[in-house]
């Protein structure tokens with residue numbers, strides 16, 4: 561099981577600082593969508609230059625023109641990028657093909673999908689590396705969590721690795737770790753607490769090796 565830290569900050573120096581604080585516990589660093597919006601792929605490149613050896617996911621949440629956008633993420637330093645499960649099948653298939661050709665990885669984000677079991681099985685057949693359930697900030701604000709949907713994904717997906725994201729904190733991590741995701745994605749639960757290094761360490765310590 562791997563721990564991914566979603567860096568949803570609004571500045572690159574803050575991202576670099578957070579990586580330095582947490583890199584002993586974190587397996588994958590996510591260049592979060594707010595950084596994509598504010599600094600584009602040049603911000604991603606700066607982080608790659610500062611940390612040549614980390615595993616870096618660019619959370620582009622691609623919806624169309626998939627082959628081009630996936631390849632741009634890789635070109636600017638990402639090892640993994642994301643496409644939305646609500647995109648057309650053709651886009652997801654193009655993204656998987658581009659990932660395979662580049663020798664990189666792709667995560668399909670299930671945010672906004674209502675028939676989770678059906679769509680997860682369809683996407684699994686397309687061959688991405690990860691399928692992730694995700695309760696976004698707008699639904700977290702209404703009190704929703706990804707825990708129940710993750711169980712549906714776990715049952716529907718047989719080939720891809722599974723991921724889970726959305727408001728996970730030190731206090732709730734154990735519950736979702738016990739459900740067995742391959743990738744646990746935590747943002748604010750690490751980045752907005754007083755001691756991010758300790759929060760990352762505690763969550764990593766709960767995970768099976």
Ligand SMILES: O=C(CO)[C@H](O)[C@H](O)COP(=O)(O)O
Nearest residue numbers: 566725726727728746747748
């Ligand atoms: O992609 C995202 C929002 O769209 C976040 O990166 C994801 O939700 C994880 O962050 P948090 O743990 O703070 O919810």
